[in-house]
Amino acid sequence: MSSLRDLLAPIDQFESRHSGSADSGELAAMLAQVGYESLDALSAAAVPEDIRLPRRLALPEAVGEAAALAELRGLAAQNQVFRSFIGAGYYDCAVPAVIQRNILENPGWYTAYTPYQSEISQGRLEALLNFQTLVSELTALDIANASMLDEGTAAAEAMMMCHRIKLGGRSDAARFFVSEQCHPQTIEVVRTRAAPLGVEVVVGDHRSFEFGGAEGGGAVPAIVGVLVQYPDTRGSIHDYEAFFARAHAAGALCVVAADLLALTLLRAPGEFGADVAVGSAQRFGVPMGFGGPHAGYLATRDAHKRQMPGRLVGVSKDAQGQPALRLALGTREQHIRREKATSNICTAQVLLGVMASMYAVYHGPSGLRRIAQRTRLLTQILARGLTALGARVNAEPVFDTLTVGNVAAARVHAAAAARRMNLRQIDAYTVGISLDEVTTLAEVETLLSFFGETPTPAPEAIGALDYPAPHARQSAYLAHEVFNRYHTEHEMLRYIKRLEAKDLSLCHSMISLGSCTMKLNATSEMLPITWPEFARLHPHAPAEQWRGYRALFDNLEQWLAEITGFAAVSLQPNAGSQGEYAGLLAIRAYHRSRGEGEQRRVCLIPTSAHGTNPASAAMCGMQVVPVACDEAGNINLDDLRAKAAAHAAELAALMITYPSTHGVFEPGVREVCEIVHTHGGQVYMDGANMNAQVGLSSPGFIGADVCHLNLHKTFCVPHGGGGPGVGPIGVAAHLAPFLPKDGRKGNPTTMAGVAEGEAVNSGSGAVSAAPFGSASILPISWMYIRMMGADGLRRATQRAILNANYIAKRLEGYFPVLYRGNGGLVAHECILEFRDWKPRGVEVEDVAKRLIDYGYHAPTMSFPVPGTLMIEPTESETRAELDRFCDALIFIHAEMSAVASGEADARDNVLKNAPHTAAVVSASEWSHAYSRESAAYPDAHTRATKFWPAVGRVDNVYGDRNLVCACGGMQPLS
Numbered sequence: 019m020s021s022l023r024d025l026l027a028p029i030d031q032f033e034s035r036h037s038g039s040a041d042s043g044e045l046a047a048m049l050a051q052v053g054y055e056s057l058d059a060l061s062a063a064a065v066p067e068d069i070r071l072p073r074r075l076a077l078p079e080a081v082g083e084a085a086a087l088a089e090l091r092g093l094a095a096q097n098q099v100f101r102s103f104i105g106a107g108y109y110d111c112a113v114p115a116v117i118q119r120n121i122l123e124n125p126g127w128y129t130a131y132t133p134y135q136s137e138i139s140q141g142r143l144e145a146l147l148n149f150q151t152l153v154s155e156l157t158a159l160d161i162a163n164a165s166m167l168d169e170g171t172a173a174a175e176a177m178m179m180c181h182r183i184k185l186g187g188r189s190d191a192a193r194f195f196v197s198e199q200c201h202p203q204t205i206e207v208v209r210t211r212a213a214p215l216g217v218e219v220v221v222g223d224h225r226s227f228e229f230g231g232a233e234g235g236g237a238v239p240a241i242v243g244v245l246v247q248y249p250d251t252r253g254s255i256h257d258y259e260a261f262f263a264r265a266h267a268a269g270a271l272c273v274v275a276a277d278l279l280a281l282t283l284l285r286a287p288g289e290f291g292a293d294v295a296v297g298s299a300q301r302f303g304v305p306m307g308f309g310g311p312h313a314g315y316l317a318t319r320d321a322h323k324r325q326m327p328g329r330l331v332g333v334s335k336d337a338q339g340q341p342a343l344r345l346a347l348g349t350r351e352q353h354i355r356r357e358k359a360t361s362n363i364c365t366a367q368v369l370l371g372v373m374a375s376m377y378a379v380y381h382g383p384s385g386l387r388r389i390a391q392r393t394r395l396l397t398q399i400l401a402r403g404l405t406a407l408g409a410r411v412n413a414e415p416v417f418d419t420l421t422v423g424n425v426a427a428a429r430v431h432a433a434a435a436a437r438r439m440n441l442r443q444i445d446a447y448t449v450g451i452s453l454d455e456v457t458t459l460a461e462v463e464t465l466l467s468f469f470g471e472t473p474t475p476a477p478e479a480i481g482a483l484d485y486p487a488p489h490a491r492q493s494a495y496l497a498h499e500v501f502n503r504y505h506t507e508h509e510m511l512r513y514i515k516r517l518e519a520k521d522l523s524l525c526h527s528m529i530s531l532g533s534c535t536m537k538l539n540a541t542s543e544m545l546p547i548t549w550p551e552f553a554r555l556h557p558h559a560p561a562e563q564w565r566g567y568r569a570l571f572d573n574l575e576q577w578l579a580e581i582t583g584f585a586a587v588s589l590q591p592n593a594g595s596q597g598e599y600a601g602l603l604a605i606r607a608y609h610r611s612r613g614e615g616e617q618r619r620v621c622l623i624p625t626s627a628h629g630t631n632p633a634s635a636a637m638c639g640m641q642v643v644p645v646a647c648d649e650a651g652n653i654n655l656d657d658l659r660a661k662a663a664a665h666a667a668e669l670a671a672l673m674i675t676y677p678s679t680h681g682v683f684e685p686g687v688r689e690v691c692e693i694v695h696t697h698g699g700q701v702y703m704d705g706a707n708m709n710a711q712v713g714l715s716s717p718g719f720i721g722a723d724v725c726h727l728n729l730h731k732t733f734c735v736p737h738g739g740g741g742p743g744v745g746p747i748g749v750a751a752h753l754a755p756f757l758p759k760d761g762r763k764g765n766p767t768t769m770a771g772v773a774e775g776e777a778v779n780s781g782s783g784a785v786s787a788a789p790f791g792s793a794s795i796l797p798i799s800w801m802y803i804r805m806m807g808a809d810g811l812r813r814a815t816q817r818a819i820l821n822a823n824y825i826a827k828r829l830e831g832y833f834p835v836l837y838r839g840n841g842g843l844v845a846h847e848c849i850l851e852f853r854d855w856k857p858r859g860v861e862v863e864d865v866a867k868r869l870i871d872y873g874y875h876a877p878t879m880s881f882p883v884p885g886t887l888m889i890e891p892t893e894s895e896t897r898a899e900l901d902r903f904c905d906a907l908i909f910i911h912a913e914m915s916a917v918a919s920g921e922a923d924a925r926d927n928v929l930k931n932a933p934h935t936a937a938v939v940s941a942s943e944w945s946h947a948y949s950r951e952s953a954a955y956p957d958a959h960t961r962a963t964k965f966w967p968a969v970g971r972v973d974n975v976y977g978d979r980n981l982v983c984a985c986g987g988m989q990p991l992s
């Protein structure tokens with residue numbers, strides 16, 4: 019019975035809502051099942067004594083949901099939402115309410131996992147196929163990927179792509195030209211990426227640039243590619259066709275950073291010689307969010323599709339010959355190719371790509387064109403009025419941005435600030451103004467008033483809005499039915515809901531993917547992301563306008579530093595892969611500061627590591643040397659000592675995951691760190707498994723020098739169907755000077771110094787386009803930590819360990835647990851062995867697909883060990899859900915045994931034919947030896963609540979052999 023004091027505690031205490039096994043009776047029963055009396059006893063047995071934290075985390079005491087929201091409201095109120103006319107790649111936009119409520123704020127969309135199990139991901143895959151079609155057709159290039167992290171990183175990926183294509187992986191010296199009229203943040207991110215690869219970035223004027231030595235002759239390295247902005251950062255529209263012809267003649271590839279909205283009116287990049295187009299889809303219905311998250315894009319010609327970074331959705335067929343979508347060309351991905359991958363990206367911006375694609379579906383081609391024409395018309399009215407006042411505006415054609423010269427800039431900015439408007443700061447006599455979808459004629463009149471008194475030109479005085487040759491758009495776009503049907507809210511809502519119904523998410527059942535930590539994404543954590551004080555700020559707004567964000571950043575950095583045991587944290591990386599990269603850059607910069615940068619290039623990586631680890635190391639110009647694991651799944655200390663000694667003079671870093679990728683607390687982890695430090699290297703810890711550390715241990719206490727954190731795992735940012743992610747890094751004190759500068763000490767978009775090579779950010783250089791990465795979703799993790807407090811976070815970790823061991827205990831009699839640590843325990847995840855079943859006629863993929871019939875997403879399949887399932891239940895699941903999942907696998911074990919014994923046909927059985935769709939089960943003919951009921955309703959839960967897969971088992975081989983990556987491939991295939 020609760021004490022009287024307990025009754026006075028807030029009703030909305032969060033921990034009991036977050037942790038599934040919070041009920042004391044349920045908890046006791048689960049602990050008894052694994053053989054321990056308390057959570058403390060269990061964690062003491064599982065976690066090696068020498069890495070256990072000696073004290074409680076110094077975090078604010080937990081508060082209830084309402085109190086945390088009120089506190090965060092106070093921080094949000096410190097932000098000032100001025101109307102932004104800054105531009106530079108970020109624009110205000112109208113988020114259609116039907117999209118905001120039914121996608122952005124809908125857990126059916128934001129709690130789904132990356133679409134690796136395509137049979138239960140058809141909705142997101144279709145929305146992403148729409149995104150690819152949108153980008154491909156507007157850019158007039160053959161193929162586009164399923165989104166990038168942001169425009170700056172997309173440009174950097176394009177630079178790397180040019181380098182691979184032109185040099186074939188050789189380390190020859192190379193140059194990459196970047197127009198000085200690209201957005202400053204893009205220039206810097208490209209510079210950051212180029213430096214470790216030995217690529218010289220040449221910033222200059224495309225009109226006067228000379229290509230000399232492009233074929234590698236003489237002393238001048240070859241130019242592998244060029245990058246231009248379209249329209250450029252000052253608003254001007256250039257004809258790049260002749261420049262691209264010169265670039266191609268010199269052997270270079272041509273990249274255009276293009277504005278998608280402008281492309282509804284402008285000649286497409288693919289039509290004037292572009293090989294690659296990159297950019298952002300932010301203005302397609304995605305809030306500015308102080309810089310992110312947004313969906314970047316990359317499109318290219320068909321010849322380069324296997325060199326594309328990022329994910330690609332393709333059209334294949336299912337077992338019944340019907341069209342089915344899936345992720346295509348998986349052999350390009352980092353988890354397979356490791357250091358030879360096309361990129362280290364393991365996160366696309368799926369949720370934001372879905373929003374952008376739905377914005378295009380909702381408005382259609384004519385609606386998008388109207389938005390663009392309206393924006394152009396208002397810009398022309400503004401330009402004519404400014405000219406009448408004696409100001410100087412762009413001599414070239416423009417779309418939405420004017421660079422206004424011959425003015426007293428300080429006076430103009432002061433007048434704008436008095437009306438709560440932000441203009442772009444360029445210099446003392448020049449101001450930038452960018453209009454957008456939500457600009458009104460009244461705002462244009464107000465803007466003109468800052469420069470003097472003049473009548474606002476009448477719209478009728480502007481004349482035709484079409485561009486003259488050669489700038490005018492000639493090709494059609496978005497003719498597919500999907501972009502021309504759903505223009506009423508009723509139809510749009512139904513389309514969104516039809517797609518949502520095809521996807522399994524946390525709304526339906528536990529998603530137990532090992533190393534992916536699909537825990538509760540609480541509604542109270544999600545509410546703030548659409549507050550205008552967080553959503554509508556431009557990332558380059560003056561510092562006094564984002565004091566609330568500053569306080570939030572300061573809180574989160576301090577809390578994450580305390581949790582990780584590090585001295586400093588950077589919030590800039592906008593994906594786990596970017597966090598890895600930023601951490602390795604900090605290590606690289608540290609060695610360079612000591613005069614050892616050229617020699618220390620070896621990165622030791624265990625063979626069990628995540629595929630992003632070797633890919634990130636290669637991107638940083640490091641040589642990957644694998645380290646073996648022993649039979650228990652731990653790092654082989656003898657091999658580590660030998661490799662560290664052999665490379666002592668050139669050792670840069672070791673990359674490890676803790677608990678290990680095999681799901682155990684390795685007892686020798688301190689010794690691992692000591693070995694590397696003894697030989698002059700730094701220890702990078704992959705934070706993928708922090709869900710088993712928080713409050714019990716920490717990377718800094720263990721001895722690591724840097725660690726990235728997946729906020730979309732341990733700290734409750736939802737996966738969003740494969741993004742957004744957030745990957746901040748924590749570092750020890752000696753690495754703190756080498757973190758990316760975050761923009762707190764100045765405006766990172768001023769033009770001064772960009773062309774001359776002066777870095778806008780210090781430290782290791784920017785790794786993301788926005789100073790604070792995906793800032794607008796950081797309130798999610800702030801809320802989680804604030805509501806849980808130190809004790810709640812610690813108990814969450816302990817419950818995650820309990821849940822994993824409970825599953826291991828329940829299933830060990832059916833499927834061997836591959837690796838165990840202290841006391842025969844696992845950490846927060848366990849690996850089940852299925853390899854012995856292959857000779858008996860059952861593959862692990864059959865189990866994964868059969869789980870769909872039971873209403874479950876499969877655990878992580880064949881990683882880190884082929885032929886296994888890695889299960890991570892997280893702390894958020896109740897005993898009832900864990901039991902239901904275990905019961906499903908036990909039922910499947912019986913089905914597997916029937917195949918192995920010959921009781922079931924070796925080819926025609928419920929496993930080989932899984933998953934079973936409603937169409938298959940309800941067909942008039944049923945030729946299988948097993949019953950319809952056993953196919954569709956194998957247990958009591960499926961009889962009560964059935965999730966039907968949209969398609970049967972997808973043929974991946976057919977899809978790769980017949981690659982179709984746009985809407986035109988959706989016609990029936992049989």
